[in-house]
Amino acid sequence: MKLKEMNIILVRKIKHYSKNIFKIMSLLILAAVIILTIISIKRKSVYKVFISGEFVGYVQDKDDFNTKINNEILTPKESNIAFISVTAMPEYQHKFVDKDEETSEDLIYAKLEEQAVPTYRVYAINFEGETKAKVDTFEEAETLVNEIKAEYGNDTDLGINEIYTNNLEEATSIEFAQAKSEVQVTLEEKAQEVKKIESSTYKGVYFAVKPVSGNITSRFGSRSSPGGIGSTNHKGIDIAAPNGTTIVAAADGTVTYSGWMSGYGNLIILKHANGVETYYGHCSKLYVSVGTKVSAGTKIAAVGSTGNSTGNHLHFEIRGNGSQVNPQKYVYK
Numbered sequence: 001m002k003l004k005e006m007n008i009i010l011v012r013k014i015k016h017y018s019k020n021i022f023k024i025m026s027l028l029i030l031a032a033v034i035i036l037t038i039i040s041i042k043r044k045s046v047y048k049v050f051i052s053g054e055f056v057g058y059v060q061d062k063d064d065f066n067t068k069i070n071n072e073i074l075t076p077k078e079s080n081i082a083f084i085s086v087t088a089m090p091e092y093q094h095k096f097v098d099k100d101e102e103t104s105e106d107l108i109y110a111k112l113e114e115q116a117v118p119t120y121r122v123y124a125i126n127f128e129g130e131t132k133a134k135v136d137t138f139e140e141a142e143t144l145v146n147e148i149k150a151e152y153g154n155d156t157d158l159g160i161n162e163i164y165t166n167n168l169e170e171a172t173s174i175e176f177a178q179a180k181s182e183v184q185v186t187l188e189e190k191a192q193e194v195k196k197i198e199s200s201t202y203k204g205v206y207f208a209v210k211p212v213s214g215n216i217t218s219r220f221g222s223r224s225s226p227g228g229i230g231s232t233n234h235k236g237i238d239i240a241a242p243n244g245t246t247i248v249a250a251a252d253g254t255v256t257y258s259g260w261m262s263g264y265g266n267l268i269i270l271k272h273a274n275g276v277e278t279y280y281g282h283c284s285k286l287y288v289s290v291g292t293k294v295s296a297g298t299k300i301a302a303v304g305s306t307g308n309s310t311g312n313h314l315h316f317e318i319r320g321n322g323s324q325v326n327p328q329k330y331v332y333k
């Protein structure tokens with residue numbers, strides 16, 4: 001056969017097959033249309049929803065549903081909520097179901113809402129490292145700190161701490177004005193305390209406690225000699241208390257004398273900072289020995305009536321570089 005004849009036969013064959021392929025394709029398309037028509041009459045397109053792998057129902061439209069979740073469940077409505085999280089977001093699977101099958105958006109929504117966990121964010125205002133108030137926004141916190149510093153000085157020890165928590169109680173914030181007034185109250189209290197310490201401090205020694213509680217029966221300075229046995233220029237104060245009442249150190253210090261001394265009877269002398277000393281006289285018992293370090297409030301002796309004394313009392317002196325000062329300027333004010 002010649003090449004030309006062979007070509008003619010091939011072209012005829014291709015034409016024949018093309019006709020058949022076209023027929024088959026048309027049939028397939030027709031079948032698909034019929035199937036889709038049946039599906040669209042009896043079935044509908046939905047999304048099967050799973051939460052943490054568990055089937056929870058169907059939704060009509062996954063994009064609409066996701067938008068609703070984002071806008072309504074996951075969007076914080078209160079200013080102290082930083083964000084809201086759910087244990088697991090829904091997963092979707094496209095599906096044709098029977099037209100009568102109902103979707104359950106509301107139920108799935110409720111399930112998600114139930115497991116939504118808000119994370120709160122508040123700003124704590126700290127004074128000397130301790131939280132004094134909490135506000136909702138950083139701006140409020142910053143304004144508050146700046147206003148307080150303008151009023152009380154730039155070196156006021158104030159700080160801002162951002163707190164994230166799931167605990168609503170921990171996230172309880174207050175209005176700006178209230179927060180400011182609470183910080184102010186703290187600062188006023190602190191100022192009072194400083195003032196109190198300052199007024200109870202002599203040469204840098206803070207007299208934190210009274211050595212005994214009781215009535216002052218004799219003050220510092222001139223007096224008529226009690227019963228002819230006490231001095232006429234009284235160099236301390238006398239505090240009456242029953243025999244055996246505990247006497248404590250008035251300030252931190254070291255015992256430099258513990259024993260009998262003429263006039264004072266049983267006596268404790270404490271040495272404090274900067275040449276300051278305290279004397280505790282007429283004791284019935286002495287509890288500490290020379291060299292012992294004591295703190296304000298440490299038990300050192302018991303009230304008695306030893307030495308030149310007419311009754312149970314503590315004779316208390318404060319000395320600065322050896323000379324007595326009026327103890328009532330610092331304690332028993």
Ligand SMILES: [Zn+2]
Nearest residue numbers: 236237238315
């Ligand atoms: Zn006295």
